[in-house]
Amino acid sequence: MTGARLKVDMAACDGRGLCAEVLPEAIILDDWGFPIITVPELPDQLRGQAGEAVRLCPRLALRLER
Amino acid sequence: MISGAITNTGPANRSGANRSGANRSGAGPRTARSSSGAAAGLLPRLLPGGLPAGPTGLADHLASYGPPPRGGDADRRDELIGEVELAGLAGRGGAGFPTARKLAAVAAHRHPVVIGNGTEGEPASAKDKVLMAQSPHLVLDGAVAAADLVGASAAVIVAHPAVSQIVAAAAAQRRHAGFDRVKLTVVPAADRFVAGEASAVVHWLERGVPTPKSTPPRLSERGLHGRPTLVQNVETLAHLALIARYGADWFRGVGTGAEPGSMLVTLAGAVRRPGVHEIAIGTPVAEVLDQAGGPAGPLGGLLIGGYHGTWVDPGRAAALPFSRAGLRPLGATVGAGLLAALPADACGLTETARITRYLADESAGQCGPCVFGLDAVAGQLERLADGRGADVAKLDRWAGQLRSDRGACRHPDGTIRMVASALELFSTEIDEHAGGWCAGTRQGPGVLPVPPGSRR
Numbered sequence: 001m002t003g004a005r006l007k008v009d010m011a012a013c014d015g016r017g018l019c020a021e022v023l024p025e026a027i028i029l030d031d032w033g034f035p036i037i038t039v040p041e042l043p044d045q046l047r048g049q050a051g052e053a054v055r056l057c058p059r060l061a062l063r064l065e066r
Numbered sequence: 067m068i069s070g071a072i073t074n075t076g077p078a079n080r081s082g083a084n085r086s087g088a089n090r091s092g093a094g095p096r097t098a099r100s101s102s103g104a105a106a107g108l109l110p111r112l113l114p115g116g117l118p119a120g121p122t123g124l125a126d127h128l129a130s131y132g133p134p135p136r137g138g139d140a141d142r143r144d145e146l147i148g149e150v151e152l153a154g155l156a157g158r159g160g161a162g163f164p165t166a167r168k169l170a171a172v173a174a175h176r177h178p179v180v181i182g183n184g185t186e187g188e189p190a191s192a193k194d195k196v197l198m199a200q201s202p203h204l205v206l207d208g209a210v211a212a213a214d215l216v217g218a219s220a221a222v223i224v225a226h227p228a229v230s231q232i233v234a235a236a237a238a239q240r241r242h243a244g245f246d247r248v249k250l251t252v253v254p255a256a257d258r259f260v261a262g263e264a265s266a267v268v269h270w271l272e273r274g275v276p277t278p279k280s281t282p283p284r285l286s287e288r289g290l291h292g293r294p295t296l297v298q299n300v301e302t303l304a305h306l307a308l309i310a311r312y313g314a315d316w317f318r319g320v321g322t323g324a325e326p327g328s329m330l331v332t333l334a335g336a337v338r339r340p341g342v343h344e345i346a347i348g349t350p351v352a353e354v355l356d357q358a359g360g361p362a363g364p365l366g367g368l369l370i371g372g373y374h375g376t377w378v379d380p381g382r383a384a385a386l387p388f389s390r391a392g393l394r395p396l397g398a399t400v401g402a403g404l405l406a407a408l409p410a411d412a413c414g415l416t417e418t419a420r421i422t423r424y425l426a427d428e429s430a431g432q433c434g435p436c437v438f439g440l441d442a443v444a445g446q447l448e449r450l451a452d453g454r455g456a457d458v459a460k461l462d463r464w465a466g467q468l469r470s471d472r473g474a475c476r477h478p479d480g481t482i483r484m485v486a487s488a489l490e491l492f493s494t495e496i497d498e499h500a501g502g503w504c505a506g507t508r509q510g511p512g513v514l515p516v517p518p519g520s521r522r
Contacts, residue, residue: 009281010433011474030467032438 004042005065006050008035012061019062022053035062094312095131109320110344111328112304113200120200121232124239127203134207135310137214137247143173147215152314154326155306159183159262159299160372160402162390165306168296171286173216175294180221180248181271182209184233184300185255185262188372189424189515191404193330194300196342198229201304202236206250208303211310213248216296220249223300224267230254257517259373259428263475264297266430277430278475299402301330320346325389329403333358335513336365336409347400348392352384354405364410367491369514371401373421374480377414377487380407397487412513413506415495418488419444419451424516425481433473439464440481447485453499461489 006026015033025046026039042050042064054062095111114122114130122130151166172178182205186194198205209221225233234252241250253271260266261276268290270276289295298306305327309317318326325347331354334340338359345354351368355361365380376398386392390399408414426440443464450456468482489496498504 009474010435010472011277011279011281013434015434030435030439030472031442031464032434034434034438034472036467036472 003066004047004050005040006037006042006053007063007065008037009061009063010034012059014059014061016058018056018058019053022056023049026050027053094316095308109328109346111308112197112204112301112330112344113342121202121236122200124203124236124243124245127201131204131207131308132311134211134307137211137310139214140217143215143217146310147173149314150215150306150309153309153317154314154324155302155309155317156325157299158301158305158329158403160374162400165298165302168286168298169212169215171284172218172294172296175287176217178216178218178294178296179290180209180213180216180218181264181267181290181295181297182212182221182223182225182300182303183262183264183267183297184223184225184229185267185276186226186402187255187257187259187262187428188402188404189259189517190334190369190406191332191372191402193332193342193403195226195229197301197304197330198223198225198233202233203240204304204307205233205300206236206240206246207307207310208298208300208305209250210246210248211306212296212298212303215306216294218248218296220251222251222253222271222290224253224255224271225300227254227257258430259425260430260475260477263477266475267297268295277432278473278477280474322348322387322389322391324391329400331357331388331403331405333405333407334515335369335407336362336412337407338362345388348387348389350384351386351388351405354388355407361407362409365407366410366412367408367414369404369406369408369484370396370398372404373425374476374484375399375401375404375487376483377418377491379491406514408513409508411506411508413451413495413504413508414488414492415447415499416451416504416506417512417514418485418492419447420512420516421514422447422481422485425477425484429477430475433478435468435472436478439468439472439478443468443482443485450496450499453502453504455500458489458496461485465489 019035020027020029027035147166147169155165156162184194184198213221223233237250237252240246256270256276258276263278266276266278285295321327328344329347330344332342343357367377368380369377378396378398423444426444429436446456446461465482465486468478472478
């Protein structure tokens with residue numbers, strides 16, 4: 001475990017869904033297309049993908065907190 | 067640990083006076099019931115005894131409670147915050163956060179500001195409005211005490227529009243008398259459900275828009291106009307004013323060991339005399355209802371805590387202590403002190419659908435799960451209530467998706483918690499409605515209030 005947590009700024013999120021495509025192991029979408037974080041702490045092996053998901057978010061709504 | 071309510075434990079313990087800096091010149095407020103200096107166990111503490119007859123003026127307020135201790139001494143802040151910690155005061159706005167920890171967090175920063183939160187956007191709740199209307203100077207004393215404890219030179223009271231002029235008049239009276247070192251301002255609150263959330267109160271003051279915000283930093287670091295900000299519910303401030311006067315031991319004279327003190331409750335719905343009462347925390351639910359003359363008839367449910375609260379079975383709740391710990395077996399919590407009684411001849415599903423539609427419409431509109439999710443849930447509940455037939459499996463799935471941490475504030479989670487408890491308590495009614503039958507025979511408008519002018 002990295003001790004890092006994924007956080008969504010839901011007020012900024014538009015539900016584009018890129019994060020769930022890049023990181024399906026940790027992010028799923030609800031019935032309206034908004035992300036649900038499924039892992040309380042990010043496992044080490046997902047670190048790279050998570051960074052990618054954070055970078056790809058067009059609304060800058062996803063962040064990694066340590 | 068003492069689990070039950072302690073009442074009438076006798077006079078305040080003066081022997082602890084040396085331990086703290088609190089002013090113990092009086093052993094407690096003189097109420098209308100007892101003009102000879104009250105015992106710690108006597109209630110009410112916050113509201114004037116006897117029939118309410120308008121706001122208590124400054125002179126009468128001082129005659130009842132004695133003068134507030136002189137503050138502003140920076141060297142004694144830690145000691146006085148320690149007294150609040152000993153008192154065990156927790157926030158009375160709903161979340162129940164320990165007040166001393168909040169005070170210490172803000173006191174650690176320079177040039178802070180204090181906000182007294184009297185927004186009370188909860189439509190069925192009246193306790194903050196009644197407190198501000200009857201004891202405005204106690205709330206203002208508390209705001210000044212909080213400002214002293216964190217080293218602030220100004221405090222803003224954000225008061226529900228129904229009572230803001232009363233609080234403003236009380237603040238003006240103090241200003242003309244040169245009573246306070248701290249500058250007091252009173253601002254009418256936004257009359258919206260989510261407007262009472264701490265960050266929404268800050269945004270209301272800054273920009274005139276009461277929207278919550280979840281992103282860092284915390285308000286205790288950067289709040290109102292970038293300054294470290296203490297946001298405390300007005301009832302919490304009133305208790306703080308009394309702890310500053312009479313100390314922790316006096317405060318702990320009622321309540322439970324883990325949850326000391328008294329609290330204001332709003333008793334609504336099918337009780338004989340709906341209204342605001344002050345109870346010792348831990349008083350059994352049935353005795354709390356008795357404060358309002360008891361149930362007006364057979365009950366079908368109790369909504370505890372508020373519209374983000376929990377529907378519970380009245381029979382199962384009756385003997386439980388009204389406290390966080392006491393209500394935990396039912397999955398409920400005291401919240402902001404609402405106890406709403408649903409009469410047995412009213413339909414719980416219809417009431418829940420109406421409240422949920424109101425809550426969905428009260429979304430600040432910022433977060434997708436709240437905007438779309440609550441609207442969808444309200445829609446299914448309306449179908450369930452009026453017999454068109456709802457997809458209960460879908461409702462359950464949505465409840466799971468919206469349950470935790472899905473927005474900038476707790477509006478979706480809180481709403482879903484209430485809805486989930488309704489689906490559980492009124493499960494028989496769900497089956498009946500599916501069969502085209504409803505046990506609710508009551509005519510006329512709904513039992514639980516939603517604000518006039520809304521489209522429910």
